[in-house]
Amino acid sequence: xxxxxxxxxxxxxxxxxxxxxxxxxxxxxxxxxxxxxxxxxxxxxxxxxxxxxxxxxxxxxxxxxxxxxxxxxxxxxxxxxxxxxxxxxxxxxxxxxxxxxxxxxxxxxxxxxxxxxxxxxxxxxxxxxxxxxxxxxxxxxxxxxxx
Amino acid sequence: xxxxxxxxxxxxxxxxxxxxxxxxxxxxxxxxxxxxxxxxxxxxxxxxxxxxxxxxxxxxxxxxxxxxxxxxxxxxxxxxxxxxxxxxxxxxxxxxxxxxxxxxxxxxxxxxxxxxxxxxxxxxxxxxxxxxxxxxxxxxxxxxxxx
DNA sequence: CTCCATGCAAACACTTTGCATCAAG
DNA sequence: CTTGATGCAAAGTGTTTGCATGGAG
Numbered sequence: 001x002x003x004x005x006x007x008x009x010x011x012x013x014x015x016x017x018x019x020x021x022x023x024x025x026x027x028x029x030x031x032x033x034x035x036x037x038x039x040x041x042x043x044x045x046x047x048x049x050x051x052x053x054x055x056x057x058x059x060x061x062x063x064x065x066x067x068x069x070x071x072x073x074x075x076x077x078x079x080x081x082x083x084x085x086x087x088x089x090x091x092x093x094x095x096x097x098x099x100x101x102x103x104x105x106x107x108x109x110x111x112x113x114x115x116x117x118x119x120x121x122x123x124x125x126x127x128x129x130x131x132x133x134x135x136x137x138x139x140x141x142x143x144x145x146x147x
Numbered sequence: 148x149x150x151x152x153x154x155x156x157x158x159x160x161x162x163x164x165x166x167x168x169x170x171x172x173x174x175x176x177x178x179x180x181x182x183x184x185x186x187x188x189x190x191x192x193x194x195x196x197x198x199x200x201x202x203x204x205x206x207x208x209x210x211x212x213x214x215x216x217x218x219x220x221x222x223x224x225x226x227x228x229x230x231x232x233x234x235x236x237x238x239x240x241x242x243x244x245x246x247x248x249x250x251x252x253x254x255x256x257x258x259x260x261x262x263x264x265x266x267x268x269x270x271x272x273x274x275x276x277x278x279x280x281x282x283x284x285x286x287x288x289x290x291x292x293x294x
Numbered sequence: 295c296t297c298c299a300t301g302c303a304a305a306c307a308c309t310t311t312g313c314a315t316c317a318a319g
Numbered sequence: 320c321t322t323g324a325t326g327c328a329a330a331g332t333g334t335t336t337g338c339a340t341g342g343a344g
Contacts, residue, residue, distance in 0.1 A: 022298060022343050043333080058301045063334060065299090079226050081282075083309090084333060099276045110274060115266060119259065120285070127257060128290040129246045135228075136283045138267070143275040169318050169323060190308080205326050210309060212324090230334085231308060 009035045012074060021068075026050065026057055030065055031074070039107045040078055040086035040098070080107065080137055101142035108142065156182045159221060168215075173197065173204055177212050178221070186254045187225055187233035187245070227254065227284055248289035255289065 005013075009032040013023050033049055034041070041049075043062050050057050066087055069075045076090045080100050096111040120131040152160075156179040160170050180196050181188070188196075190209050197204050213234055216222045223237045227247055243258040267278040 017344095020298085024299065024343075026299085059333095060302080060335080061300055067335090068299095077228070079228050081224070081226050099270065099274060099278075101276075102279065108274070108276070110270060112266065112269075116283075119262060122259075123246065123257060123285060127246060127255070128293065129248075129255070129285070129287055130293050131246075131285045131287040132249070133286045134284060135286075136263075137281060138270060138276070138278045139280045139282075140276055140278040146275065146277050164319095167323085171318075171324065173324085206308095207310080207327080208325055214310090215324095 005032050006035050016072065019072075021072075026055055026061060027065060029053055029055060030062075030069070034069075034075060034087070034089050037088075039109060040080075040088040042082075042084050042086050044084070078135065078137075097136045097138065099138050099140070099142065101145055102139050103141055103145040106142055106144075110138075152179050153182050163219065166219075168219075173202055173208060174212060176200055176202060177209075177216070181216075181222060181234065181236050184235075186256060187227075187235040189229075189231045189233050191231070225282065225284075244283045244285065246285050246287070246289065248292055249286050250288055250292040253289055253291075257285075 005028060009028070012031050012035070013028060016027075017023055029050060030046060033046065043059065043066060046062050046066075047057065047059055050062070066075065066077075070077055070087070073090055075087045078086050078088065078098075080086060080098065094111055095113055095115075096109045097115075099108045099110055100106075101108075116134060116136065120134070123129055123131055152175060156175070159178050159182070160175060163174075164170055176197060177193055180193065190206065190213060193209050193213075194204065194206055197209070213222070213224075217224055217234070220237055222234045225233050225235065225245075227233060227245065241258055242260055243256045244262075246255045246257055247253075248255075263281060263283065267281070270276055270278055
C-alpha cells in the first residue's frame with residue numbers, strides 16, 4: 001500500500017481532469033489504491049485505507065466517490081453475497097471472475113477470456129435475449145482450506 | 148396463484164413435519180408459492196402474496212421463514228444486484244441461471260445443465276480451488292425491450 | 295470567484311434481534 | 320402442556336440525501 005501514484009492512476013486522473021473533474025487528495029488515493037489492488041474492495045476497506053494514509057474522510061465522501069467512478073466507467077460494482085458491495089477497476093482487457101472461499105472468505109481473481117461467448121450466443125438464439133454482461137462467481141474451498 | 152397445495156409442496160411439508168417442524172398456514176402458503184413460482188421472489192413479494200391470501204403476517208415472520216427454509220436446504224438465496232435478496236426452490240435437477248433485463252427489470256430462468264463443468268475442472272487444476280457452487284447471471288435486454 | 299467536492303446529520307431500505315405471547319401437536 | 324412459530328418494537332447494517340461549508344482551478 002504505497003503512496004506512489006502509478007502511471008495508470010495518473011492517466012485516469014488526467015482523463016478526469018480533462019472532463020472538468022478535480023484532482024483531490026482523496027480521489028488520487030482511491031484511484032491509486034484501486035489500480036494496485038488485485039481484489040475487489042468494499043467501501044469500508046477504502047475508509048480504512050484512507051485513514052491509514054492520514055485522510056480522515058467521511059463515509060459519505062467515499063460512497064460518493066465510488067458512485068462517481070462507477071458513473072465514469074472507471075470501476076465496476078460487484079456483489080459476492082456478503083451484504084455489501086465491492087468495487088474493482090473496470091478493465092475490459094482483463095475480464096475475470098472470482099473464487100470466493102466459503103471458509104476463510106478470501107477472494108481471488110481468475111482471468112478467463114471468452115469463457116462464456118458460446119453460452120451467450122446460445123442464449124441470444126434460443127431466448128432472443130441480448131446479453132450485454134454477466135456475473136460469474138465461484139464459491140468453494142481455496143487451496144489452504146482444502147487441506 | 149391458486150390456493151391448492153401441490154404434491155411437491157405436500158411432500159416438503161411432510162418431510163419438515165417428520166423432523167419435528169410444524170405445518171403452519173404461513174409455511175404452507177410460502178412453500179406452495181415457491182413451488183409454483185417460476186422466478187425468484189423477494190421477501191416483499193411473499194408478504195404481498197400472503198396478504199392477498201388473507202394472511203396479514205408480520206415481515207419478521209417472513210424473514211424467519213425464509214431463513215428457516217434456507218437452513219433446511221429447501222430454498223436458495225440469490226442476489227441480482229437489486230439491493231434485496233431473492234429466493235427460489237433449491238432444485239438440483241433443474242440447475243439454471245437468470246436473464247435479467249436491465250430495462251424492464253424482468254427476470255427469466257434458463258436451464259443449462261453441465262454448462263460450467265469444464266470451467267470448474269480447469270479451475271481445480273490451475274488454482275487448486277475446489278468449486279462447490281457458482282452464481283451466473285446474465286444482464287442485457289429481453290426480447291420485448293430489444294425492439 | 296466559481297463550482298466541484300466534502301462533512302455532518304438525518305433519512306432510507308432491507309434485514310435481524312429480544313422478548314413476550316400464541317398455537318400446533 | 321411443551322416448544323416451535325409469531326407479532327411488535329427496536330436495533331443494526333450498508334447506503335443515500337439535503338444542505339451548508341470548504342477548497343481546487
